[in-house]
Amino acid sequence: MCGALNITVTGRVQGVGFRPFIFALADKYHLKGTAQNNLDGVIIHAEGDSGQLKNMIEEMQQSPPRLAKINQITVRETARKGYTDFTIISSDNKGNGIPWMPADAAICHDCKTEMDDPSNHRYQFPFINCTQCGPRYTIIRDVPYDRPYTTMKEFTMCPRCYEEYGDPKNRRHHAQPTCCPACGPVLALYDHNGSCLNINTQAKKMTLDFLKKGKIVALKGIGGYHLACDPFQPQTVARLRQLKRRPTRPLAVMMTSIDCAKQYCWITKQEEERLLSPEMPIVILQKKEGVAIPDVISPGLTTLGVMLPYTPLHHLLLDAELPCLVMTSANTSGLPICYKDDPVLDDLKNLADYVLTHNRPIHRPVDDSVVQCDGDETFFVRRGRGYMPEPLKTTGNVDQIIALGGDQKSAYAIGKHQHIYLSPHVGDVENEEMIHFLEDHIRHEQEWLHSESTCVAFDKHPLYETAKIAQTMLGEKISVQHHHAHHVSCMEDNALEEDCLGIILDGTGFGEDGHVWGFEFLYGNARSVTRLGHLTYTPLPGGDRAVKQPWRTAVGMLLHYWPEEGERIAAELFPDRRKEINVISQMVVNDINSPLAGTCGRLFDAVSAILGICSVSTYEGEAAMKLADGLGGTDFPDDDEKTYPYRITSNDHGYELDVSAMILAIIQEKCQGRSIQEISRRFHQTVVSCCVHMTLAIAAKRPELNRSVVLSGGSFQNNYLRKHLQRHLEKRDFQVYTHKQVPCHDGGLALGQMIIASAARQQ
Amino acid sequence: MERISLGHGEGGELTHQLIHDVFIRSFDHGEQARLDAAIISSSSEQIAVSTDSYVVDPIFFPGGDIGKLAITGTVNDLAVTGAVPKVITAAFMIEEGFPIRDLKHIVKSMAQEAEKAEVKIIAGDTKVVERGSVDGIFITTTGIGAIEQSYLNPESMKKGDAVIINGTIGDHGIAILSARKQLGLMTNVTSDCASLNQLIQNILRRTKGIRAMRDLTRGGLATGLVELCEDFNSTMEIEEAALPIRDEVKGACEILGFDPVYLANEGKTVIIVDANEADLVLDILHKDEYGADACLIGHVTAVTEQTGKLKLKTPVNTTRRLSRLSGMVLPRIC
Ligand SMILES: [Fe+3]
Ligand SMILES: [Mg+2]
Ligand SMILES: [Zn+2]
Ligand SMILES: [Zn+2]
Numbered sequence A: 001m002c003g004a005l006n007i008t009v010t011g012r013v014q015g016v017g018f019r020p021f022i023f024a025l026a027d028k029y030h031l032k033g034t035a036q037n038n039l040d041g042v043i044i045h046a047e048g049d050s051g052q053l054k055n056m057i058e059e060m061q062q063s064p065p066r067l068a069k070i071n072q073i074t075v076r077e078t079a080r081k082g083y084t085d086f087t088i089i090s091s092d093n094k095g096n097g098i099p100w101m102p103a104d105a106a107i108c109h110d111c112k113t114e115m116d117d118p119s120n121h122r123y124q125f126p127f128i129n130c131t132q133c134g135p136r137y138t139i140i141r142d143v144p145y146d147r148p149y150t151t152m153k154e155f156t157m158c159p160r161c162y163e164e165y166g167d168p169k170n171r172r173h174h175a176q177p178t179c180c181p182a183c184g185p186v187l188a189l190y191d192h193n194g195s196c197l198n199i200n201t202q203a204k205k206m207t208l209d210f211l212k213k214g215k216i217v218a219l220k221g222i223g224g225y226h227l228a229c230d231p232f233q234p235q236t237v238a239r240l241r242q243l244k245r246r247p248t249r250p251l252a253v254m255m256t257s258i259d260c261a262k263q264y265c266w267i268t269k270q271e272e273e274r275l276l277s278p279e280m281p282i283v284i285l286q287k288k289e290g291v292a293i294p295d296v297i298s299p300g301l302t303t304l305g306v307m308l309p310y311t312p313l314h315h316l317l318l319d320a321e322l323p324c325l326v327m328t329s330a331n332t333s334g335l336p337i338c339y340k341d342d343p344v345l346d347d348l349k350n351l352a353d354y355v356l357t358h359n360r361p362i363h364r365p366v367d368d369s370v371v372q373c374d375g376d377e378t379f380f381v382r383r384g385r386g387y388m389p390e391p392l393k394t395t396g397n398v399d400q401i402i403a404l405g406g407d408q409k410s411a412y413a414i415g416k417h418q419h420i421y422l423s424p425h426v427g428d429v430e431n432e433e434m435i436h437f438l439e440d441h442i443r444h445e446q447e448w449l450h451s452e453s454t455c456v457a458f459d460k461h462p463l464y465e466t467a468k469i470a471q472t473m474l475g476e477k478i479s480v481q482h483h484h485a486h487h488v489s490c491m492e493d494n495a496l497e498e499d500c501l502g503i504i505l506d507g508t509g510f511g512e513d514g515h516v517w518g519f520e521f522l523y524g525n526a527r528s529v530t531r532l533g534h535l536t537y538t539p540l541p542g543g544d545r546a547v548k549q550p551w552r553t554a555v556g557m558l559l560h561y562w563p564e565e566g567e568r569i570a571a572e573l574f575p576d577r578r579k580e581i582n583v584i585s586q587m588v589v590n591d592i593n594s595p596l597a598g599t600c601g602r603l604f605d606a607v608s609a610i611l612g613i614c615s616v617s618t619y620e621g622e623a624a625m626k627l628a629d630g631l632g633g634t635d636f637p638d639d640d641e642k643t644y645p646y647r648i649t650s651n652d653h654g655y656e657l658d659v660s661a662m663i664l665a666i667i668q669e670k671c672q673g674r675s676i677q678e679i680s681r682r683f684h685q686t687v688v689s690c691c692v693h694m695t696l697a698i699a700a701k702r703p704e705l706n707r708s709v710v711l712s713g714g715s716f717q718n719n720y721l722r723k724h725l726q727r728h729l730e731k732r733d734f735q736v737y738t739h740k741q742v743p744c745h746d747g748g749l750a751l752g753q754m755i756i757a758s759a760a761r762q763q
Numbered sequence B: 001m002e003r004i005s006l007g008h009g010e011g012g013e014l015t016h017q018l019i020h021d022v023f024i025r026s027f028d029h030g031e032q033a034r035l036d037a038a039i040i041s042s043s044s045e046q047i048a049v050s051t052d053s054y055v056v057d058p059i060f061f062p063g064g065d066i067g068k069l070a071i072t073g074t075v076n077d078l079a080v081t082g083a084v085p086k087v088i089t090a091a092f093m094i095e096e097g098f099p100i101r102d103l104k105h106i107v108k109s110m111a112q113e114a115e116k117a118e119v120k121i122i123a124g125d126t127k128v129v130e131r132g133s134v135d136g137i138f139i140t141t142t143g144i145g146a147i148e149q150s151y152l153n154p155e156s157m158k159k160g161d162a163v164i165i166n167g168t169i170g171d172h173g174i175a176i177l178s179a180r181k182q183l184g185l186m187t188n189v190t191s192d193c194a195s196l197n198q199l200i201q202n203i204l205r206r207t208k209g210i211r212a213m214r215d216l217t218r219g220g221l222a223t224g225l226v227e228l229c230e231d232f233n234s235t236m237e238i239e240e241a242a243l244p245i246r247d248e249v250k251g252a253c254e255i256l257g258f259d260p261v262y263l264a265n266e267g268k269t270v271i272i273v274d275a276n277e278a279d280l281v282l283d284i285l286h287k288d289e290y291g292a293d294a295c296l297i298g299h300v301t302a303v304t305e306q307t308g309k310l311k312l313k314t315p316v317n318t319t320r321r322l323s324r325l326s327g328m329v330l331p332r333i334c
Helices: A018-028 A050-062 A109-115 A159-166 A200-212 A234-244 A258-264 A269-276 A312-317 A342-349 A432-449 A465-472 A482-493 A544-548 A550-561 A566-573 A575-589 A600-610 A622-628 A660-671 A676-701 A719-731 A746-762 B013-027 B066-079 B100-117 B171-179 B197-206 B220-231 B247-256 B275-286
Strands: A002-012 A032-038 A041-049 A069-077 A086-089 A187-191 A196-199 A217-220 A225-229 A253-255 A282-287 A303-307 A324-329 A354-358 A370-374 A377-382 A401-403 A413-416 A419-422 A455-459 A476-480 A500-510 A516-524 A529-535 A596-599 A647-651 A654-658 A708-712 A735-737 B046-054 B084-095 B120-129 B137-147 B162-165 B210-216 B234-239 B268-273 B295-303 B310-313 B319-322
Touching: A002 A050, A018 A032, A018 A041, A018 A050, A018 A086, A041 A050, A050 A069, A109 A312, A187 A200, A196 A200, A200 A217, A200 A312, A200 A354, A225 A234, A234 A324, A253 A258, A258 A269, A258 A303, A269 A282, A269 A370, A269 A377, A342 A354, A370 A719, A377 A746, A401 A746, A413 A432, A413 A746, A419 A746, A432 A465, A432 B319, A455 A465, A455 A746, A465 A476, A476 A482, A476 A746, A482 A500, A482 A516, A482 A529, A482 A708, A482 A735, A482 A746, A500 A596, A500 A600, A500 A676, A516 A600, A516 A654, A516 A676, A529 A596, A529 A676, A544 A550, A544 A600, A550 A566, A550 A575, A550 A600, A550 A660, A566 A575, A575 B247, A596 A600, A600 A622, A600 A660, A600 A676, A622 A676, A622 A719, A647 A676, A654 A676, A660 A676, A676 A719, A708 A719, A719 A735, B013 B100, B013 B120, B046 B066, B066 B084, B066 B100, B066 B137, B066 B197, B066 B210, B084 B100, B084 B197, B100 B120, B100 B137, B162 B275, B171 B247, B197 B210, B197 B275, B210 B220, B220 B234, B220 B268, B220 B310, B220 B319, B268 B275, B275 B295
Parallel strands: A032 A086, A217 A354, A253 A303, A282 A370, A401 A455, A455 A476, A500 A708, A516 A596, A529 A654, A708 A735, B084 B120, B234 B310
Antiparallel strands: A002 A041, A002 A069, A032 A041, A187 A196, A187 A354, A217 A225, A225 A324, A253 A324, A282 A303, A370 A377, A401 A413, A413 A419, A500 A516, A516 A529, A647 A654, B046 B137, B084 B137, B162 B268, B162 B295, B210 B268, B234 B295, B310 B319
16 A cells, blocks of 8 residues: 655754665665755655555664664655655755754764775775764854855865765765865874974874874864873873873873773773763773773772774774873863864964874864763763753743853853753863853854843852853843752753752852852752751861862861860871961951851862871862762662761751761771771761751651652762662652753753743743 | 040040140141141142041051051052142041050051151041940041142053052051961061052152052952953953062961952052053162062053953963952852
8 A cells, every 4th residue: 555654753863864864765665755854853755655654664763873863753644746756855944943953973883994994095084974973063163054054164075075975875975074085184293383294194103103102292183182192101191291280180091992991991881882872972980900001090099081082083093002092182271172273283382292183173162071870870970072062852941041050160051942052061160261262152052043142040159250251141130049050950850840859969059148058958949949958067268278178178177066176186187287277277266268168079078188088189079089989889788877977957947967976986987097998988878878867857847848859969970979879768769860961060050040040031 | 554435535625635645746736726627728730639447457467557557548549649648637436445555656656657658637536436336446537639740641551551569469468367366377477558659759750651550458459450440441461470479478378268469458559551661660669668579560451442351360371350359258169
């Protein structure tokens, strides 16, 4: 029996080779008709044998192209038009959808095979790509996604490439960045004086040579420049750290293959999948013990960030003699990633010995993504390359809202109808350069989204640069409390709309009472939350300086908990700081530059300092990370008796958690010589137990509350904390939700701010 | 010990005695004291007037006291507008029980500083309030200066103009903090509290191309420059590495978590001057006791239609945007 169907496919189906895929299916099942892109997705008119039509739809669902992600297939019967063949017709800008742009994808298997084949005309060609792989988001200037609107516009296709491009059966059909050695970009190697040393194959050979000799080379990648060097040459790594002003922060390593990565790290199935996925993020892996990845790469940690080569150029630069490369974004700590070409050579010459670059411009900078896996779940540490610019769908109207996020790990969000475009990780917005970078970034995104914001959501912190930027923008201003934003971010990440409990364990955020919050038990939704419990406030002597110097936070706690003996205990714990402790104790007593804070991040800092693990953080989260290091993977017997003592008291405002007894016990155990690892584990168990008991106390007092709990805030990057708190709460009949699509830290704030602003606007 | 009583403020005999013993003797204004108001004459067409109240804890600190401050502060406010300070009036608000010896000391240092700055203290007022209504003593001074010639020309400010400061920053702020004994800060820093009018007049007379000046007080260097940037639509960039800061001040900031650009000064002015005249200005400054540590700290980088901004280039080559002192102690780092 014959039939005709109108099939609309939505989701990530454009720029991913979906039409050629349909073309091939039509050919296979002897179907006639057309395929066309419009703003809604791909619209297919197919006619032929009914059984074959069914087969086509089935195969479409079951084995779509690797980059495609189908949300919905809508099938409608329609009248036969009597087509004699199947054709792809050019894009139509009609539809009710939203502007759309594809994501960058790591080199695919087919392209890799071609570039390894000496008989192929793209043999060792560093810009090989196809509909299934290559740069996208980073090279697109405007929508629709078409070559003239990309930075490949400058490169006129040679006849051979043009033929492939036009051939619906070819895997480069409408592959917008396609090119070959005859018509594509040129690779060029510069020394740090800016002289060009060589181009193409010779440039690559020289680069490889330099890297092996211990030189630092800046490599132009997908979303910006990397600094690359051999991780096995400690002096080179030390030099890189010095140039980047990044003394101890872990560096990511690119490894030639998954097998190579397995030599150095333990890799679970989930981690392997992520490493090999088209997004190819950096995956944080557990290092194997006694294997030779030098400690200087991730000093003091048992983990290592690993990624696989995701561009053809990376493949050319890794070989048997050089199986691993340190790859870190090319910028001095605190400055934006380098991605523009003209000024870049100037900037880079202070960071690298050589620069390997090319003339395909990067239009949108984006950092590598970083993920962390636990069992079959994956969590974002940094959302960037590969995941951009996929919108998140929501149920409310978020049109024309812009949410600026926070100052740290900044990411903003732009609302369009019912879609939220969360920006990639921008970085810490602390200085003029980052403010400009952010403002430029926002301008770019607003341009292609044709979005003019009439409502600006931002953090309540009066000193945040993002809050100041908000004041310069047009439209209604909505300031959002930090932890409310975290709470709603996690709700939205799990499509929750009803009131729920939130356990927000975080670094520092500006609280409604003017103090620093970050250990919060909230209840509510996007419209409002009530604070039902929190950690006792203790002073942070020196403000920001205490965040960078956890020993201060520890001293602040000791002085607060034990006004009489605190100073003596502090001096015993930190004998080198005696002189400062004396002053700090006066600062605390006289309330000089000592804001009050009750935050999980600072609690971890204090314990890390007390245990002598880290008393000064050289990068954000160092003290907490090192305290948690090594616990993430292990399961512990569920034993409440192994917790330290703590107290939950209640007052008019709710519950307060007092951990002074725990701090004292930790100090005693440390003095008694109990192992640091053991104490750290017990500390973690105690934090979990505190949260569980606080939640139970709240639920007992207010039995009418929903038993859904969202876990958000930067401290939930701590695998142990997240996993065990979830487990314990689930055992007690709570439904527990964690982040899925956005980071739990401040990189996810904008999502919450957006939803809160949308709710506020409706009121 | 003799102390101020409420009776000293009632306007009767006790008040008369106090004024006579403490004020007239020190301020040497026998003539005016008999009249209800002081009468002065001035030959210049324009006069400058400034008023300020002084409250400081502690009242006596290394390098000065509230009395000296009450003179230098008002003198400097006048001086940076290009005026030559001539006369000052002073109003005292004194807490019941305040030691008369301390009052005498304060009044004496006012008189000394006025003499040094060549201004006359010509009128005054005294009120005594109940215990707890003020903290010891508050002083309000009003100064009048003559603008003999207008040297300042802020409208001609242009890209490339030099930003000069006459010495180290933050001394007063740290001196005050360490004088509050309870801090236990071990520094020898003394307040920079000084009248700069003669130095400023000297510069104004001997150079051309001075665009603007501002005396730095509460809110520090950053707040003073931000105000200049905003008032004259100019953007300035200063170099962190070029800022003159005493090691003790740096050390204290390190411990306390303060930023020296926000620490109070009481004898510092910034001078915006044509780049060609910068060396001459520095030369003059270096020869003066209040300008020995003077240096060039930055430049005007743009003069625009919109509000100007203040930027600070850090030693790691990033640029911080500086705002006014926020008055809030809140960590920003997550
Ligand atoms: Fe946060
Ligand atoms: Mg003043
Ligand atoms: Zn490919
Ligand atoms: Zn070609």
